[in-house]
Amino acid sequence: MLYREAGDFSTTYPQDSQTFPIRFDRYRYYFVLAVAVLVMPFVMNDYLVNSIFLPFLIYAIAAIGLNILTGYCGQVSLGTGGFMAVGAYACYKLMTSFPDVNIFFHVIAAGGITALVGTAFGLPSLRIKGFYLAVATLAAQFFLVWLFNKVSWFYNYSASGQINAPERSVFGIEVTGPNTEAWATYLFCLVFTIGAAVIARNLTRGSVGRQWMAIRDMDIAAEIIGVNPLKAKLTAFAVSSFFVGISGALFFAVYLGAVEVGEVFGIQKSFLVLFMIIIGGLGSIFGSFAGAAFLVVLPVLLKLVGVDMLGWPTDIVAHFNLVIVGGLIIMFLILEPHGIAQLWRVAKEKLRLWPFPH
Amino acid sequence: MKMKLATWATAAMMAASPVMADLVFPSLSYRTGPYAAGGIPIADGYADYFTMLEERDGGIGGVMTNVLECETGYNTEKGVECYESTKGAGALVYQPLSTGITYQLIPKATADDIPIHSMGYGRTSAANGAVFSHVFNYPANYWNGASGAINYLMSQGDIAGKKIALVYHNSAYGKEPIRTLEELSKKHGFELMLVAVDHPGQEQKSQWLQIRRERPDNVIMYGWGVMNQVAVQEAANIRFPMENFIGIWWSGSENDVLPAGDAANGYKALTFHGVGSDFPVFDDIKTHVVDKGLAAGSGDQIGTVLYNRGLYAAMLAAEAAKTAQEIHGTAEITPAMMRDGMEALEITEAKMTELGLPGFGPSFNVSCENHGGNGLVGMTQWDASSKTWSLISEFSESDMDVIQPLIDEDSAAYAAESGIEAGC
Numbered sequence: 001m002l003y004r005e006a007g008d009f010s011t012t013y014p015q016d017s018q019t020f021p022i023r024f025d026r027y028r029y030y031f032v033l034a035v036a037v038l039v040m041p042f043v044m045n046d047y048l049v050n051s052i053f054l055p056f057l058i059y060a061i062a063a064i065g066l067n068i069l070t071g072y073c074g075q076v077s078l079g080t081g082g083f084m085a086v087g088a089y090a091c092y093k094l095m096t097s098f099p100d101v102n103i104f105f106h107v108i109a110a111g112g113i114t115a116l117v118g119t120a121f122g123l124p125s126l127r128i129k130g131f132y133l134a135v136a137t138l139a140a141q142f143f144l145v146w147l148f149n150k151v152s153w154f155y156n157y158s159a160s161g162q163i164n165a166p167e168r169s170v171f172g173i174e175v176t177g178p179n180t181e182a183w184a185t186y187l188f189c190l191v192f193t194i195g196a197a198v199i200a201r202n203l204t205r206g207s208v209g210r211q212w213m214a215i216r217d218m219d220i221a222a223e224i225i226g227v228n229p230l231k232a233k234l235t236a237f238a239v240s241s242f243f244v245g246i247s248g249a250l251f252f253a254v255y256l257g258a259v260e261v262g263e264v265f266g267i268q269k270s271f272l273v274l275f276m277i278i279i280g281g282l283g284s285i286f287g288s289f290a291g292a293a294f295l296v297v298l299p300v301l302l303k304l305v306g307v308d309m310l311g312w313p314t315d316i317v318a319h320f321n322l323v324i325v326g327g328l329i330i331m332f333l334i335l336e337p338h339g340i341a342q343l344w345r346v347a348k349e350k351l352r353l354w355p356f357p358h
Numbered sequence: 359m360k361m362k363l364a365t366w367a368t369a370a371m372m373a374a375s376p377v378m379a380d381l382v383f384p385s386l387s388y389r390t391g392p393y394a395a396g397g398i399p400i401a402d403g404y405a406d407y408f409t410m411l412e413e414r415d416g417g418i419g420g421v422m423t424n425v426l427e428c429e430t431g432y433n434t435e436k437g438v439e440c441y442e443s444t445k446g447a448g449a450l451v452y453q454p455l456s457t458g459i460t461y462q463l464i465p466k467a468t469a470d471d472i473p474i475h476s477m478g479y480g481r482t483s484a485a486n487g488a489v490f491s492h493v494f495n496y497p498a499n500y501w502n503g504a505s506g507a508i509n510y511l512m513s514q515g516d517i518a519g520k521k522i523a524l525v526y527h528n529s530a531y532g533k534e535p536i537r538t539l540e541e542l543s544k545k546h547g548f549e550l551m552l553v554a555v556d557h558p559g560q561e562q563k564s565q566w567l568q569i570r571r572e573r574p575d576n577v578i579m580y581g582w583g584v585m586n587q588v589a590v591q592e593a594a595n596i597r598f599p600m601e602n603f604i605g606i607w608w609s610g611s612e613n614d615v616l617p618a619g620d621a622a623n624g625y626k627a628l629t630f631h632g633v634g635s636d637f638p639v640f641d642d643i644k645t646h647v648v649d650k651g652l653a654a655g656s657g658d659q660i661g662t663v664l665y666n667r668g669l670y671a672a673m674l675a676a677e678a679a680k681t682a683q684e685i686h687g688t689a690e691i692t693p694a695m696m697r698d699g700m701e702a703l704e705i706t707e708a709k710m711t712e713l714g715l716p717g718f719g720p721s722f723n724v725s726c727e728n729h730g731g732n733g734l735v736g737m738t739q740w741d742a743s744s745k746t747w748s749l750i751s752e753f754s755e756s757d758m759d760v761i762q763p764l765i766d767e768d769s770a771a772y773a774a775e776s777g778i779e780a781g782c
Contacts, residue, residue, distance in 0.1 A: 050442045055435070096775075149528060159537050159768055160481070160530035162461050166775055177776070178465030256434060258461040260530050262557050263434060300439065307428075314429035315389030315398075322390075 003351035019201060025348075036190060041183035049182040054255045056296045057189040058247050061196045063276040063288035065243030070274070071282035072204055073236035074216030075125050079137035081269035082144035083241050085261050086114045087248025089154050092163045095176075095253065096156060103168035103175060103253065107192065110249035111242040117144075118241020125233050129219075141270055148261040162260050165253045176253045185254050192250060196243050201285045203239065212236050213283075244273075279332050281341025290340035298325060380424035381417070381691065383408060383675060384444040386454050389655070391431040392558040393583035395613040396664055398655055400455060401427065403668025405654035406647050410639075411676060413646035418679050419689040432583075434458045441466065450696040451475050451675055457531035460493075465776065468492040473697040475678075477671050478503075478607055478630055482534055483768035485730025487701065488780045490769065494700050496674070496731030497722045498630040498756075500580070501764060503606045504535035505756035506628050506735035507578050508542050510604070513751075518547040523574035525565060525581065525589060528554040532580045535606075539578075541760045559585025566592040579605045586614035594621035601626065604737075610747070611663040615740045623742035626750075628735050631670045632718040633747040635661030639669075639714030663738075663747055670719060677713075678703045701726055720753040726782035730765075733758065 008023045010016040020026040044053070062080060069075050090110035095103065121140040125133050148154050155163050167177030174180045175188040203209050211232040214222035223229055252259045259265075272295065280291020299321050306317035336342055350357070387401030388394055408423045417423050426447060428440035437459035441452065452467060452474045454460045460480035467474050474493045476484065482500045484493035498506075511517050524539055526532030536552065543550040551574055553565045559581060566589075569577065577598065581589055586609045593603055601624040605614070610627020640661065647653050648660070659665040682691045682699025691699070704723040710716055720734035734753040741748060773780050 047442045047446065051439045158771070159483075159534065160457075160461070161533050162458075162530045164461070164465070164772075164775065167777065178469035256438065256462060257465060258458075260434070260458050260461070262529055263458050266557070303429075313389075314387065314427045315394075318390040318429040318431060 003348060005352070019205070033194070036194075037187075040190075041187055044182040044186050046182050049186050050255070051300050052297060053186055054189055056292055057186075057193040058250045058255055059273065059276060059292040059296055060193055060289050061250070062244050062247035062273045063280065063292045064196050064200045064285060065240045065247065066273050067277045067280075067282065067284070067288045068200060068204070068212070068243070069236050069240035071277055071284065071287070072209060072216060073212040073233065073240075075122075075233060075236060076130065076134040077137040077240070078134050078267070078270045078274065079121060079140040079144070080244055080273045081265040081267060082141040083114050083118055083244040084248030084251060084269060085144050085148055085265035086117045086241075087111060087245030088252035088259055088265065089148050089163065089261070090114065090245065091249035091253050092156075092165070092259075093154065095166060095168060099166070099168075102170060104170055104188075106168075107246055107249045107253070111246040114245020114248065115238045115242040118244070119234055119238045122234055122237025122241075125237065126230060138267075138270075141267055145261050145265060148265075160260075162258055163252065164258045168253075176257070178257065180254075189250055189254055192246055196246065197285055197289075200239075200243070204285070208232075208235060216283075275329065277339075279329060279339055281339030284339070284341035286344060287339050287341030290344070294340065295325070298328070380422045381679060382424050382426055382444075382448045382450055383672075384426045384428060384440070384447075384449045384452060386430050386437060386440050386452065386456075386459065387427055388430050388432045388455065390429060391433070393432040396583055396608070396611065397432065397455065399611070399659035399662050399664035400668035400671075402653070402655040402657070402659045403665040403670075404453070404672045405668075406643055406652075406660070406665075407669045407672035407676070409652050409654070410643050410646045413650065413652070414642055418676055419683040421689045423676075430454075430456065430459060432456050432458075434462050438462055438466075445470060445472060448693070450679065450691065450693050451700070453477065453671055453675070454480070457481075457534075458529065461530060464490065464493055470693075471697070472693040473700050475671070475675065475700065477667075477674070479531065481772075482730075483765045483772065485728060486765050486769035486780075487724075487726050487729035488769075488782050489773045489778055490729060492697055494724065494729045496703070496724050496729065497705070497720055498733050498735050499730050500531075500534040500606070501538040501761045502630075502730075502733035502735050502756040503628050504538040504578070505542060505761060506737075506754070507604050507606075508539070508546065508548075509754065509756060510628075510737050510751060511576055512546065517575075519549075520575040521549040521551060521572070523551040523553055523569055523572070523577045525553045525555060525569075525577055525579045527559065527581050527585055528556045531582065531608075535578075535580055537764055538761060541764065542757065545757075545760060555581065555585055555589070558583060559588055562588050562592050566596050566598075569593075569598065570596040576602045576604065579603070579609045581605065581609045586611075587617045590615055590618045590622050590625060594618050600624035601739075604628065607667075610738060610740075612745070612747070613664075615742070616745070620742045622740055625740045627738050627740070627747070629663070629738050629749070630719060630735055630753070631666060632715070633663055633666065633738055633749060635666075637715050637718060642714060643669075666718075670715075673713060673715065674703070674705070677705065677709070700724060701729070733761070 003024045020029050066080050069077050087110045090113040091106055094106040094109055124136045155161050165176045167174055173184045175184050211227045214227050215232045276291035276295050279294055281287025302321045306312045307314055385401055385404050388397035405425045408425050426444050428444055430437040430440050454463055457479050460476045476495045480495055484490040484495050539550050555562055603625055605627040607629050615622035615625055678700040681702050682695045683689055685698055686695045706721045710718055722731035733756050736749055736753040737751040738747045739750045
């Protein structure tokens with residue numbers, strides 16, 4: 001009744017090949033966008049934005065980035081934390097070196113710099129595959145963190161090695177620094193998240209994405225049918241690192257405001273983003289969002305329920321949090337290895353056939 | 359989507375609940391994770407002192423207190439979440455208990471007009487109150503600690519030409535003393551050797567191998583959490599003489615030396631407050647808190663070094679609240695009033711005796727220009743046979759001739775970076 005093609009006729013090719021070919025799906029998408037852009041800014045407060053929405057939006061960008069590399073192109077990466085650090089430090093250096101340039105361009109430039117670094121670290125992927133590539137990206141993770149800790153040029157020679165985001169504004173409204181409004185930071189990150197999702201979705205639907213998926217499914221076969229593995233793998237690394245770099249820049253500049261590389265962009269960050277795409281669904285843009293939401297919102301929700309509603313001691317709740325999140329991850333991997341995105345896909349299939357499933 | 363709605367509903371409920379009229383003291387604790395061994399006693403001490411004030415005196419100035427505990431796990435992201443979720447409840451002062459979280463909160467709390475008390479940690483140059491209006495780090499900071507250690511060594515003999523190693527946690531916290539020690543090494547002519555240990559510090563074989571090879575005369579350690587125990591153990595393994603090994607106050611608790619057993623005998627650590635439970639206030643804690651079954655946590659930490667530190671932090675916060683109540687003539691103070699109270703805080707020997715803590719810490723006073731107190735530090739030593747720490751020196755002055763220019767330089771850099779007009 002709700003979600004079906006019946007009565008929804010395409011008369012042109014563009015109509016047939018659009019992202020959401022089903023009318024209901026399309027309207028739902030516009031509705032979500034409208035709520036996110038037009039309604040949410042008015043109900044935003046400091047708590048919601050800093051505890052839930054900023055981490056959700058920023059992790060969603062990182063998850064999209066890693067999903068392109070791992071989910072679409074099949075190259076396992078454990079270097080996400082390191083690449084986020086590249087984005088953050090690039091953004092910091094740009095912000096402090098060129099204070100007159102708009103922060104918006106700094107974030108994009110930080111993404112570009114990360115893309116270059118990511119491509120450089122992607123070069124070994126032409127020779128090594130699978131677990132061995134994972135180890136190579138792990139080396140990138142540790143090398144980059146070590147580099148940002150060791151070379152004081154990256155943190156402008158400050159005594160503590162911390163980087164602090166100075167105040168910057170867009171259209172006269174501050175988006176970084178301490179005096180920001182909740183809605184401004186939310187909208188600033190939302191713009192990047194929507195942009196990243198739209199670009200990623202369309203890239204993966206086009207010829208580039210098809211090359212990535214061909215490499216993922218079987219690289220030798222892909223090479224035989226004319227896919228250039230060098231180009232496909234390196235573009236995947238570049239695009240993926242670009243998004244991861246943007247998320248790192250936003251993570252530092254807008255969300256945290258001060259960053260210490262070893263603590264914030266350590267190996268656990270790489271694993272967190274990897275868990276997001278595994279739980280959300282490999283090879284799915286929606287899955288990136290679902291996974292980010294799952295791992296950002298669940299701990300906050302458990303804390304709200306445990307500490308504020310039930311009044312349990314904070315350490316018990318923190319331990320329960322680990323148990324529940326860990327248990328859910330295992331449950332998901334057993335019951336639905338393709339992640340939340342697959343649940344969504346199955347639900348859509350069911351809706352299409354409802355009420356006559358046979 | 360569903361999950362988001364549920365969170366929303368809960369968050370809305372929280373926002374809708376009435377504002378409590380209590381004096382709210384949030385406690386950003388960490389009872390889980392690699393630093394829990396240090397976090398638990400501090401959180402217990404902090405909570406127990408306020409419980410005792412409530413039970414014995416009926417709160418502060420007649421207003422009940424409320425210690426809001428929030429688990430950070432020593433993680434900056436969770437720290438930010440904790441800050442945002444507790445500040446709406448009228449939090450009077452934040453004690454982030456982590457240098458990383460402190461850095462994060464300095465600009466945020468200043469913008470929200472809520473004071474921060476980073477006691478013996480955080481950004482050292484926050485001692486300059488003209489720049490850091492809402493951040494306090496009395497009674498002593500990292501640089502006082504570094505200078506205190508060197509002063510202590512000088513009192514033991516000439517240090518010119520000697521080699522001193524700094525074993526530090528490779529983070530903002532551990533890097534803090536480097537500049538001070540470099541200046542001091544120029545001034546006093548000792549050789550400084552830097553040895554970094556990465557988080558969490560479980561593995562330090564190579565660092566101690568380096569120390570064994572280069573044979574420094576003394577080792578100073580800026581460590582925290584599991585790193586301390588490992589370092590003490592490794593020092594014992596290479597038979598480094600323990601009396602030449604000095605930890606900062608975050609590397610000088612029972613947790614750090616007990617695992618090494620007798621081998622840790624003689625290990626020294628700096629401190630800015632008293633050790634042991636031989637103070638009258640502990641009798642009150644026993645009668646009003648422990649015996650009534652109100653002790654925080656499992657109640658087995660009372661009298662340990664870090665418990666005392668939590669208690670001391672709570673005492674200073676309560677005294678600042680009292681001062682604020684006097685200044686503004688109202689019992690129900692706001693965070694802004696609390697800030698004024700902290701800035702006018704005066705801790706004298708007579709006041710501490712009155713509170714049941716005679717000689718527990720140095721006497722000091724805070725002013726607008728100086729948020730760091732007088733920076734007096736003492737030295738403690740571990741006795742492995744009786745399993746006690748004991749104070750082996752007076753609380754004495756550190757070398758402000760070296761430290762003050764560094765504070766001025768670093769705070770000026772911060773002021774320039776964030777566009778702050780320095781002034782009192």
